[in-house]
Amino acid sequence: MGEVVLACEGLKKRYGDLWVLKGIDFEIERGQTKVIIGPSGSGKSTFLRLMGLLEPPTEGKIYFEGKDVYNSGLDLNMLRAKIGFVFQEPSLFRHLTALGNVKLGPKVVLKMKDDEAERKAMEALKTVKLEEWAHHYPAQLSGGQQQRVGIARALAMDPDIILFDEPTASLDIELTWEVIDVMKDLARRGVTMLVVTHELGFAKEVADEILFMDDGRIIESGPPEELLKNPKTPRAREFLRRLIGGV
Amino acid sequence: MKTAAPLDPISFIISFVTEYYPFIIEGFLTTVEMTFLGLAGGFVLGILSALGDVYGTRLMKVIIAGYVEFFRGSPLIVQLLFFYFSIPALTGLNWDAFTAGAVTLMLNSGAYQKGYFKGAIEAVFKDQLMAAKSLGMTFRQTLRHVVLPQALRIVIPPWTNEYISLGLSTSALIVLGIRELTNISKSIAAQTFRPLEVYLFASAIYFIWITVSMRIFDWIYEKVKIPGLEVSM
Numbered sequence: 341m342g343e344v345v346l347a348c349e350g351l352k353k354r355y356g357d358l359w360v361l362k363g364i365d366f367e368i369e370r371g372q373t374k375v376i377i378g379p380s381g382s383g384k385s386t387f388l389r390l391m392g393l394l395e396p397p398t399e400g401k402i403y404f405e406g407k408d409v410y411n412s413g414l415d416l417n418m419l420r421a422k423i424g425f426v427f428q429e430p431s432l433f434r435h436l437t438a439l440g441n442v443k444l445g446p447k448v449v450l451k452m453k454d455d456e457a458e459r460k461a462m463e464a465l466k467t468v469k470l471e472e473w474a475h476h477y478p479a480q481l482s483g484g485q486q487q488r489v490g491i492a493r494a495l496a497m498d499p500d501i502i503l504f505d506e507p508t509a510s511l512d513i514e515l516t517w518e519v520i521d522v523m524k525d526l527a528r529r530g531v532t533m534l535v536v537t538h539e540l541g542f543a544k545e546v547a548d549e550i551l552f553m554d555d556g557r558i559i560e561s562g563p564p565e566e567l568l569k570n571p572k573t574p575r576a577r578e579f580l581r582r583l584i585g586g587v
Numbered sequence: 588m589k590t591a592a593p594l595d596p597i598s599f600i601i602s603f604v605t606e607y608y609p610f611i612i613e614g615f616l617t618t619v620e621m622t623f624l625g626l627a628g629g630f631v632l633g634i635l636s637a638l639g640d641v642y643g644t645r646l647m648k649v650i651i652a653g654y655v656e657f658f659r660g661s662p663l664i665v666q667l668l669f670f671y672f673s674i675p676a677l678t679g680l681n682w683d684a685f686t687a688g689a690v691t692l693m694l695n696s697g698a699y700q701k702g703y704f705k706g707a708i709e710a711v712f713k714d715q716l717m718a719a720k721s722l723g724m725t726f727r728q729t730l731r732h733v734v735l736p737q738a739l740r741i742v743i744p745p746w747t748n749e750y751i752s753l754g755l756s757t758s759a760l761i762v763l764g765i766r767e768l769t770n771i772s773k774s775i776a777a778q779t780f781r782p783l784e785v786y787l788f789a790s791a792i793y794f795i796w797i798t799v800s801m802r803i804f805d806w807i808y809e810k811v812k813i814p815g816l817e818v819s820m
Contacts, residue, residue: 392721
């Protein structure tokens, strides 16, 4: 058993009168890839934003490397720097080139020297196969390329884990593949990943575990072959039938 | 100018310019100086109130709204008279027309610039702020490295309009007796009894100054432009 990187206990989130997360226990070990699936509105993205420390929980605890994030006086920004996040929309800084986007975090947050940050950024761009596009601005890149820059931006911080929030949901099918390929490659290299996606091929190939979320809870989890072939809960069975049948 | 035979307009302009050019230059420089003082002060006030309005507390937003409404909702001339005469009356502090005029222009321009900056800051989409947060950037770092570099580029075209507007509005300083271009022209017209030529000439100076300035701002905008960042406001 490896070291637990990120975990939560009794995690709940409320917006106004609406409980979006109704109590989640979760943990992920170093080197693991876990995939979250579930119908829209089930709280997947909210769960991910909470785990990325982008929003505080209403109730419950989040642990980063065993430390209670919100109750031990830790600097949240320093923790966020260790948790990479890839958004559904690429969310690139539009005034910076691909290289500038990837370099900004190492330079400003990790206080690296300019040439050091640049080397780090080029290395990350190489990993996502975009080194020739380093000097292009976001508007000059395709959606898939932009998303890969987003992945490189997270990678360049040397994070302990990267969270992906439906990174291919707004991409055409061919562009989806190039992003998924990069993600598979990262998973094989041992990057710890928590991914919300409906790309079941990705889940089948690289996930250690699939979590099925519905109505603010994780209602079923298990290794891909088990959960995808023999879902135990009726909700998961119905969701998978629709997802596979609908494609 | 005391000769009996009236000169044709062109010869008259040449003759009055040769006679009065030190005053015309003084007037023009005062106009330019006042414009730059107003714009510079307004720039600082405008950015700060825009940031306060977008990110600040409710109290800050109310104060900023009051400030902006006051300066955008009353004539510049009234503001000039109000500040020049009421500040000494209220505080006992005596200030000269030049200072009163410069401060009023700063406050007035700041109120307009706030609107432009607010639009530009809000044009930097929330998803980028979230991305900056996910990298562990502080609010300050996000402002400096993400929001302002984009907002300051986006703001150039509307800001150019404020430059033109304020530059031409400096003629209102005549009510405080400040010797800017309009005031000087009025004196020359009164002395020469040739308002047509004098005011035509003054208008030409304003026109050339504004046109050249606009070209310069267009050039700067093109120079710092980034593909995909041409946000129209």
